[in-house]
Amino acid sequence: MLPLAGERKNAKGIIFEKAYSRNISRGTSTLKRGFAHMLKNGVVMDVTTVEQAQIAEDAGAVSVMVLDKLPSDVRKAGGVARTASIRIIQEIMDSVTIPVMAKCRIGHVYEARVLQETDVDMIDESEVLTPADEHHHIWKWDFTTPVVNGARSLAEALRRIEEGAAMIRTKGEPGTGNVAEAVTHIKKVNDELRAIKAIYDSGDNQDLIRMAREFKVSYDIVEQTARLGRLPVVNFAAGGIATPADAAYLMSLGCDGIFVGSGIFNANDAKERARAIVLATTFWNEPEKVKEAQKMIDERQSMLGLDVNTLELRMQERGGSA
Template structure:
């Protein structure tokens, strides 16, 4: 994926004109992250480890609090500023879904990307942020093709297909969501023009973006996977399923040598078609994965839910 040419959203003469069409500039900025791993961090030290291990960006979040309750919000702005000064890679910060004021604040302090994230909380149940009102590129989550294309219509420059958020290392939810999106795209590619109208209605997708997706054979913007990605094999699986990169959660720091784990996953993204490199990257990680086992009870519950 990293070697492909840059994708664009609109097939018009304005796409290269960043004054008349600033959205194309934001899509181009998101292209810079293709073929990389974005690591979630909650401290300055973690950000430095992620950068040294080869992360393409860091996603700043508040430190996990045991038995915490209440609403999660955008991260501590002091921490965001400290990390932005300390690292040379892009810095991503989350705002709540629909909370355009949090997004305005994050843009004001100079974050490189804003993740309008359902993972932390939803501030407006009926509306997402109008991302065209911002200069900063937005990342948005999805679990279906219709959700992805609607977020792009609102101005998202990158799509994050989301799986589980519990930090257990269970990649099954992520695989399910990725296969849903990619499966719909493959179905779309084999349709004639008359069928595309019905498909757009069925998936609640903007018709022009459905046509763009059909023409390109992929989402019109950069597409990352998130949730349960904790090994080089997990990352390579996401890439081989058609993603452009991955998000790595904070659980990768719950080990003796987080640098080794992150570096292995980064190599898994970059060399996702080479099983020999993947095998080398996966060696000596058994001890680092000891805290990310899914117990039998959770496996049985997962199977009953999907039955």
């Protein structure tokens, strides 16, 4: 069954009602986290048009994420990045059978409300868009639609889960085509999980309380997570993934799946690359198959990529301290 560490049974997003002439419930942690579990070992692809969404579905993506601009184009354009046009989100929902996600700004409760009313399958409260609230994230327990959040550390991940996130993704550095930050973040989360597991196994509850204070979360969620030895929700890698080998490498570090942002549709061989990244994600532990996938792409067509040390805008820092 699903680990339900940190869940709130009295959340406003849970709806009890009579439907189909029976008592049913919607928006429970089982349904929201369960949805994320169905995406495991899959690839979620950023798209901006119906055409791209169909390419993603044909390539075997488990879901598409609708944005107004791909992260690398957000970087180039500057200005304020907001949620995508509802009309485009709806057109995409009407043209693919796989789940459709969309991004809202960090802390922008009403962009999230609008996306819930639009009936998207998951909302991404994302640092790729310009934050609307520097101090608070959305209280996600108020939503029936599941929400995914980015995190760079175990502390950030647990804070988001306590706010009701049904899924976590590492932040990486979006729109760079550079996988280095995603690797750093997943390794950091893994190291921190090992550390709290060791404390739990030693029986030193006082040290777990110290961790909870350091993380700025409740003791309960630290204790439950330490016992599990992993995050209580599905954890995908994201930020800078551009090639099949990037995807396979992150899967090998223990991620449950992959988000690909600019890496596919900013490359000149999007169709082949989308398929290749799906193959490499599925068969990440078979190097022969990852090589076959890597052969399907041409490095000369890859997005150029950026050195993360010279960036003026570090999206990953957005919402990190809250």
